[in-house]
Amino acid sequence: MSELIIRNVWKEYGDQIVLESVSLTVESRAFVALVGPSGCGKTTFLRILLGQEQPTRGTILVDGDPIPTEPGRDRGVVFQRYSVFPHLTVLGNVLLGKEFSNSRRIAKLFGVARRNAVEEARELIAEVGLSGAEQKYPAQLSGGMQQRLALAQALFMKPKVLLLDEPFGALDPGIRSEIHTLMKRLWHETQMTVVMVTHDIREAFTLASRVVAFERRRDRPEEKQRYGATITKDISIWPPRLAGVPSKFSPDRDGPINSLGYHRDDPALSGE
Amino acid sequence: MRWINIKPSRGTQVILLLLPFVLIIVAYTMGSVARLTENPNDKLLPSLAGFADAINRVAFLPDPRTGEYLLWSDTAASLIRLFAGLGISTLTALLLGMAIGMLPYLRALLSPFVAVISMVPPLALLPILFIVMGLGEVSKIALIVIGVAPTMIRDLTLKALELPREQIIKAETLGGSSWQIALRVVLPQVLPRIITCLRLQLGPAWLFLIAAEAISSDSGLGYRIFLVRRYLSMDIIFPYVVWITLLAVVTNYILDRVRIAVFPWSELEKQA
Ligand SMILES: Nc1ncnc2c1ncn2[C@@H]1O[C@H](COP(=O)(O)OP(=O)(O)OP(=O)(O)O)[C@@H](O)[C@H]1O
Ligand SMILES: [Mg+2]
Numbered sequence A: 001m002s003e004l005i006i007r008n009v010w011k012e013y014g015d016q017i018v019l020e021s022v023s024l025t026v027e028s029r030a031f032v033a034l035v036g037p038s039g040c041g042k043t044t045f046l047r048i049l050l051g052q053e054q055p056t057r058g059t060i061l062v063d064g065d066p067i068p069t070e071p072g073r074d075r076g077v078v079f080q081r082y083s084v085f086p087h088l089t090v091l092g093n094v095l096l097g098k099e100f101s102n103s104r105r106i107a108k109l110f111g112v113a114r115r116n117a118v119e120e121a122r123e124l125i126a127e128v129g130l131s132g133a134e135q136k137y138p139a140q141l142s143g144g145m146q147q148r149l150a151l152a153q154a155l156f157m158k159p160k161v162l163l164l165d166e167p168f169g170a171l172d173p174g175i176r177s178e179i180h181t182l183m184k185r186l187w188h189e190t191q192m193t194v195v196m197v198t199h200d201i202r203e204a205f206t207l208a209s210r211v212v213a214f215e216r217r218r219d220r221p222e223e224k225q226r227y228g229a230t231i232t233k234d235i236s237i238w239p240p241r242l243a244g245v246p247s248k249f250s251p252d253r254d255g256p257i258n259s260l261g262y263h264r265d266d267p268a269l270s271g272e
Numbered sequence B: 001m002r003w004i005n006i007k008p009s010r011g012t013q014v015i016l017l018l019l020p021f022v023l024i025i026v027a028y029t030m031g032s033v034a035r036l037t038e039n040p041n042d043k044l045l046p047s048l049a050g051f052a053d054a055i056n057r058v059a060f061l062p063d064p065r066t067g068e069y070l071l072w073s074d075t076a077a078s079l080i081r082l083f084a085g086l087g088i089s090t091l092t093a094l095l096l097g098m099a100i101g102m103l104p105y106l107r108a109l110l111s112p113f114v115a116v117i118s119m120v121p122p123l124a125l126l127p128i129l130f131i132v133m134g135l136g137e138v139s140k141i142a143l144i145v146i147g148v149a150p151t152m153i154r155d156l157t158l159k160a161l162e163l164p165r166e167q168i169i170k171a172e173t174l175g176g177s178s179w180q181i182a183l184r185v186v187l188p189q190v191l192p193r194i195i196t197c198l199r200l201q202l203g204p205a206w207l208f209l210i211a212a213e214a215i216s217s218d219s220g221l222g223y224r225i226f227l228v229r230r231y232l233s234m235d236i237i238f239p240y241v242v243w244i245t246l247l248a249v250v251t252n253y254i255l256d257r258v259r260i261a262v263f264p265w266s267e268l269e270k271q272a
Helices: A042-050 A090-102 A111-127 A143-155 A173-189 A201-207 B010-038 B048-060 B070-102 B104-117 B122-133 B137-162 B165-173 B178-215 B221-231 B234-262 B264-271
Strands: A004-013 A016-026 A031-035 A057-062 A075-078 A161-165 A193-197 A210-216 A229-236
Touching (some): A111 A143, B122 B178
Parallel strands (some): A031 A193, A075 A161
Antiparallel strands (some): A210 A229
């Protein structure tokens, strides 16, 4: 369960109105893609959902409760860049969340607790196609591998809501389609609700169960300051995509995926 | 080919590296020979044999008055002061720098204060230190700390602030508390920086140490140089200066090696 209710949210920076009267109800386990022209406030909206920014007006509820005013464990995030920690190995990056929650004082696990967490982390690392790279640092990974690592790191904490800000924007098309397959499978298998910002309309329609467009209603230069963006289109994909339910119409395209096979940017089999 | 694209080979590199040093020695020898032929008792530019004799005296023969091997006892006295000063500065910088960089309240309180303090010329405080703390070790170590700590604090604050906001947010979504984020995300990433910062502060630290020793001391490399100045003993001053330089160069090199060995990822990041 992780329903998101956004009621009449406004966001202003000083004089500039960025978002105006945004209202949206996202049902549990939906996959919402946010699209819109550059600078219209998609990232701002995601930051508000994350708790990094507070709305100027309006309320946001997760499962009926107002969202906390700072980021927390219930909402995972993957940014376009800087989502992984450069000083930790792949394994260290994935483990970090568990170490935070299971070791309040020193945030480090030892002995049996660590072995169990490592085992769990390795499974997830394999699932995102990074097995063999556990001991590598992010600087030694390709862009696509780093984003998969960021996904694994966020998913390890089993967030209710996963927020993605153009997570695959910097990847080349081949790697992107592989990561789409992975994303789709993870969405089907986990319990989370996904909100993803993207510039790629095709990506939006390939992955999402619902595509929401943000736009300024008035966009003449002299009006830019005074009018914010709001939801102008809200398209539910038809036939409906439901998390965990195979699609009746095009199962290979929309249904849960079982096996992934090899990836283009998998760690080389030769070892290094 | 353009000049910016012409690169020396390995062998040429070594020759080029040695060239300035060889040139200095040759120029010095020529000058020294010229002066000594004119006046064999000239003290300004002693011959190389004169240096060898003086080094033998201070390094390998006990001082007739105290029975100590002067070069080594001076080195020990100076290094203890230097490392005590740098150690205290490093610890202070680490604690304060991180705290100021991470906590907005502490930043508002201390950031302008540290900026002002770092502008006070430390040598102007030396008389006050001597009056308040006496002429012993404490005032000398305090001078080094006052001289280098503010810069180090500011540098570390900047580094902590430079960490991409996304990383801190990500750590929050993984459930990290302020303390845990400081410990596992910020601290490991500022440690390599403090080593680099320490290397850059070696020069100023030696400066303050020698200044303090010159004014009031009964041992130390700076003390010795200023003592023998009265007898125009260039044959001792020059080797001492070279020795101090050598100590600084070696410390600098070791610190960089330590950084690469302990934080391998920091070197990867540089190349990436
Ligand atoms: N901290 C801030 N202070 C002032 N204005 C801001 C701030 N953050 C964002 N803005 C403004 O809000 C508007 C929306 O920015 P935002 O980053 O949300 O756009 P976006 O839709 O994500 O754009 P893009 O698609 O290019 O990423 C911009 O006009 C920007 O100038
Ligand atoms: Mg954006």
